[in-house]
Amino acid sequence: MSAMDGFAEALLDPAQAVPKGLVDPEGRTAGKRFDVYRNNVVASLSRALAEGFPTIQSLVGTEFFNAMAGVYVRAHPPTDPRMMYFGAEMPVFLAAFGPVQHLTYLPDIARLELGLRESYHAGDAQGLTAEVLASLPQDSLEELRFPMVPSARLISSGHPIFSIWTRARDPQAPAPVPGGQDILIARPSFDPEPHLLGPGMMAFFTALSQAALLSEAIAIAAQTASEFDPGQALTLALSTEILEVPEVS
Template sequence: MGQRCPGLAHARGRSPARPSDPAESSGVNVDQDTFRQALLDPQAPRPAGLSDGHGQDAGRRFDVYRNNVTVALADALETAFPTIAKLVGAQNFKLLATAYLRQHPPTSPLMMFYGKEMPAFLQSFEPTKSIGYLPDIARLELALRHSYHAADASPLDPSVLQSTPPDTLMASKLKLAPATRLVRSQWPIFAIWAFNTLPGAPKPTMSAQDTLILRPDLDPEPHLLPPGGGAFVAALLEGTLLADAIETATNEDPAFDLSAMLALLLSNNALTDLKD
């Protein structure tokens, strides 16, 4: 079952304009480490010797800039992790985002890639580390972004599989599209994501779930995999021969349905090549 992500293209768009940096325009030599530490910590003192470019103390201007940067980065994180924000609540997410950006300031002006450390952060952050499923939800939301920004690839013609002799097919490798992402979890992450994202989605029940993210067109779509499906896709991603991938899947679940799995991949343009 696949679900389109509403508004994903807008949410993953270009980064907001960066506010003018008082350290760049002041003409005063301010230690950059000190400046960054003060910028991301409202309790830190203002950098000594920082002026506004006219010989005046830049204290108030720095405070405004610091607040703007904090708000912009927190907004970028909320855009990147909307399900996490909904699960913990708006006010709690603001506190979480502020703590995150102090530990993990951005290293690129492209906010679409900001937040890669979020799963590990949620595991160690005191207010959230007892909520076991949150890191995997963050992994799912990261995977959606990465899938959106992955390279395009031409899909494999289904007739190639149909015309390949079975023995040759089993001894071949199926190549998956660059946008393919797999998130395996002991938690019902697909159900949690859907319940907090899609109108009318049922309430999650406790079960392990593997989620496959495919991008048949412009937007990536999460799919809940049946038992054995996660093991099969993981094996394909590792470059395993098709016969071995099937064996891995059936070892996990004897009822694994290869035909249904291949139909899912083909219908979503997820297969790009068949290699010996």
């Protein structure tokens, strides 16, 4: 029996006694000395969450966020040493966490922040620009596939998450109005930015990302929303470089 055996469990559960056999220089059972490890673990994991979810933190306040992070790290400790991927269960956690259950938009804000972080670390790929598009055979463009680059993300919400996210960072931004918003996350160079999608664009980009032909994606988007504007969607895609350069046979 080693004092290492109960160490990890006691770290995450402050109600548990310090494991036997952990001592100070006088041979007395470690008290505050064990608490240093307890504090380090929860504080470092909470710090990782705060870095990953700055908007959630600003919406609920730092003090509340830190307390909530303490609950989260005990409920969903990381399984991977890469802190950049820690916090994936945050949307599910927020949806079920009593004190913020009335803030029904919070889980989708967490999805947005997870998407931004994933995008930041995603693989590099040359995105399609207007110049490259102009160099492709124009008469067969609609029969090409334009998959999305690894750093692009699509997030659909029944809440005005783009407006909430923007206003959390800039108090001068317009107040959110009720209603759903769809978001495209794009990373043309190194900094991911969310973009508000117009009608039908979510269906359009989703279809492209699932390897539809351009013509099929336009048809699906038009079916979803009669106001879908393929020109506007393509302009957004080219300026944000979210589409891969298609393979021309």
